[in-house]
Amino acid sequence: MILGIGVDIIEIGRLQKAIERWGEDFLNHVFTPEEIRWAKKYKFPYPHYAGRFAAKEAIFKALGEGQASWKDIEIQNSPAGRPECTYRKNGFQNNILLTISHSKDYAVAQAIVTE
Numbered sequence: 001m002i003l004g005i006g007v008d009i010i011e012i013g014r015l016q017k018a019i020e021r022w023g024e025d026f027l028n029h030v031f032t033p034e035e036i037r038w039a040k041k042y043k044f045p046y047p048h049y050a051g052r053f054a055a056k057e058a059i060f061k062a063l064g065e066g067q068a069s070w071k072d073i074e075i076q077n078s079p080a081g082r083p084e085c086t087y088r089k090n091g092f093q094n095n096i097l098l099t100i101s102h103s104k105d106y107a108v109a110q111a112i113v114t115e
């Protein structure tokens with residue numbers, strides 16, 4: 001059963017500016033070490049940060065609780081590249097389905113929470 005859905009879109013350039021301005025402090029506030037490692041594999045990492053940022057916002061919407069914080073959620077990729085989500089909250093036993101896309105200017109993500 002579907003318990004919640006969420007979607008988010010972000011301008012990659014805005015996130016790039018925030019990262020350039022606030023540097024590691026910003027990255028470490030929003031992303032887990034594994035998420036940072038994934039993005040840094042790429043010469044131009046900003047679409048990958050932006051995709052994860054949009055994914056976390058989409059997941060907040062899908063959870064509909066408003067109490068999660070950035071790093072309670074970790075997004076990793078399967079060997080095929082598919083994004084998978086871990087939500088580190090005691091007692092959370094549902095599933096979160098996630099999809100991410102990015103183009104030149106935007107990243108978008110959709111999340112679905114199921115039983």
Ligand SMILES: CC(C)(COP(=O)(O)OP(=O)(O)OC[C@H]1O[C@@H](n2cnc3c(N)ncnc32)[C@H](O)[C@@H]1OP(=O)(O)O)[C@@H](O)C(=O)NCCC(=O)NCCS
Pocket residue numbers: 047048049051052077079080081082083099100101102103
């Ligand atoms: C998977 C595929 C559809 C992605 O298309 P794409 O246009 O490159 O993807 P977009 O630019 O829209 O989005 C990129 C995001 O798609 C997601 N993604 C990548 N591979 C994926 C996959 N196999 N399944 C689901 N989502 C995938 C990732 O979240 C990625 O962003 P991230 O690397 O920052 O996490 C495409 O690579 C493809 O058709 N590949 C061939 C089939 C396949 O499954 N190959 C896997 C190789 S083992």
